[in-house]
Amino acid sequence: MMEQTIFYILAAVAVIGTVLAITEKHPVHAILYLVTSLFSMAVIFYLLMAPLVAAFEVILYAGAIMVLFLFVIMMLDLGHPEKGMAPSWREWLPAALLSAVSIASLITVIVSRHTSAVSYPAAVPIREVARRLFQEHGLAVELVSLQLLFALVGALYLGKQSRGEGK
């Protein structure tokens, strides 16, 4: 009962925070709403007996990625981004397609779910998480890290190129 109450409060905070992050015009405020939302997500993970995921949610998303966003926004003088042009349909379309795919997958998962009596999960020890991740899904981990390396090299290349043009 206690867990349920806390869960609904946190879920409300997460949803409202995310909605405000999207609608808020000011980038710094938007980031803070998103951080709030990520924080309540982390506590939800903790309630689901996944403290490791909760810690990583805060360390990586709220603590590293959002800090970098904030840093970039503060470093660049954006002027008045709210007066900028609204994105055209050409930019909308790929994003809309991709979100349609993920929403469709989510709906499929919800519809096909077997409603069985969900027992309260026990806390998963870190050792078990590591074993699952690196033994059973080792290939996926390697693929993801390769992909990150590609992205890194790509970003470096693009950054170098634009600096060369500036000279």
Add this chain to the structure above:
Amino acid sequence: MTAFSLDITLFAVKLGLVFFVILTLAAYLVFAERKVLAWVQDRKGPNRVGPFGLLQPLADLIKLLTKEDVVPGGADRWLFYLAPAMAAIPAILIFSVIPFGAPVNIFGRDLPLVVSDLNVGLLFFLALSSIAVYGVAIGGWASNSKYALLGGIRGLAQLISYELSMGLSLVPIVMLSHSFNLADIVAAQKTVPFIVYQPLAFIIFLLSITAECKRIPFDLPEAEGELVAGFHTEYSGMRFGLFFVGEYINIIVLGGLAATFFLGGWHGPLLPPTVWFSLKTLAVAFFFIWMRGTLPRLRYDQLMHLGWKVLTPLALVNILITGWWLALK
């Protein structure tokens, strides 16, 4: 009294005691810093309020509470109000995972002397320490002042530079103790503290936490010689006080963490465990004050260079060596 209400009462007493001790200690650390700096600089330091100036923190508190709370024009009001709390709260929360003594037996039940015995305690510390920077960055940004903004940006850049080496310097500790739980880490140092096996990791950790609590030589977000007072230039009264106390709470907490990770936690001969823990924590805090009296401030790019090009590669090599050592043992 039922067993459940006894548990709750014991927990509440423990919580209240921790809060009281930490806040008092933070206030007196300010006093100790002024005294030690005065000795270093051949002065007398505060000696007017009470015997030996011991009531000085109280006088400072009254002064801060009665001062006018100024909000600069054009400031982002809400964020300006909230930023000091964003800086101070994570610092206090980190202490909740630090075991500050051996478990004691009260009323027939074992009471662990740690507020929350979390199995991901080490990660909890890393998470909160990266969250603490929002107070600095947002406070600097919301002040609508160039000095404060520069201080805030420096705070962010500093976090990015030291965070990685701080996390990596703790990996050997996890490898040696096979746990993320701080109580287990202390238990693993029953005979030999980890500083003996991991001197390099200890030095990297010490440098990183000096940057974390924004102390000289890494006090770039404040840098009073260049930025007036950096991110808290526009703050006055108790809001400034909260930033200030938050910094000193951070020193105590980070000292406690250094003691827990490398100096054997509450283990020690003869003296009671809690005394050993306090001694080790205060020794690290004293080291911070001593460093402030001795070293000049580093330049902004020097810190980033140190963090990214020296400490992080060193920490990675240290992890590799630890791995070899553990495999060959």
